[in-house]
Amino acid sequence: MPASPAPSGWSRVDRTTVLDGGRLRVHQDSVVQPDGAPGTFRVVEVPDGAATIAEDDHGRIALVRQPTYVHGTVLTIPGGAMEPGEAPEAAARRELAEEAGVTATTWRKLGDIALMNNNVCRLHLYAATELSLGEQQLTGTETGMTLEWWCLNDAVAAVMDGRIFLSGAIAAILMHARGRT
Structure with missing residues (x-):
C-alpha cells in the first residue's frame, strides 16, 4: 500500500483501529517520519x-x-x-x-x-x-x-x-x- 500524505512531512503507511467506542476511536498508525525513519503514532479521535x-x-x-x-x-x-x-x-x-x-x-x-x-x-x-x-x-x-x-x-x-x-x-x-x- 502506498504511503498517504500527512501534515508536516509525515506519511501514513497503515492504520489499525485499536478501539472503536463510537464517538471515541484510537488508531495506531504505521508512519514514515519527516526524517524518513519508520515509526508508530497513536491517534485519538473524539468529537470537537x-x-x-x-x-x-x-x-x-x-x-x-x-x-x-x-x-x-x-x-x-x-x-x-x-x-x-x-x-x-x-x-x-x-x-x-x-x-x-x-x-x-x-x-x-x-x-x-x-x-x-x-x-x-x-x-x-x-x-x-x-x-x-x-x-x-x-x-x-x-x-x-x-x-x-x-x-x-x-x-x-x-x-x-x-x-x-x-x-x-x-x-x-x-x-x-x-x-x-
Whole structure:
C-alpha cells in the first residue's frame, strides 16, 4: 500500500483501529517520519468541543465547579462536546445554557485550540456578554456542578497558581484577559 500524505512531512503507511467506542476511536498508525525513519503514532479521535467565557455587566466571568471521574473536583468554564452536525457556536450556546443557566446576546470567537498533538479534537472557544440568567439544565455526569462568578483577574491568578488546570479553561481565560488589555 502506498504511503498517504500527512501534515508536516509525515506519511501514513497503515492504520489499525485499536478501539472503536463510537464517538471515541484510537488508531495506531504505521508512519514514515519527516526524517524518513519508520515509526508508530497513536491517534485519538473524539468529537470537537466548544466552551465559553461568559462575562457579566460587572466584569465577572462564569466558572463552574464540577466533580469529575478523572480529576476530582475541577474549576473550569462551561463547555463540552459538540453533537453530530452541530456548529461550534451552537454547541457553545447549548453548553453555556445547560451548565450555567446563562444565555447571551453577544458572542465573539476567541479561537480554536488542539488539546494534544495526537488528538484530532479541536476546542472552539468563545466569549459571551449581555447575559441573561436562568436555571442550569445538568445531565447525569454534571450532577453536583455549581456556578460561581469570578473577577477575571482572580481567574487569571487561579490559572497561574494551578487551581484552574484544564487546558481549555486556561486558554480561554488567558485569551479573554489578553483581549481586554
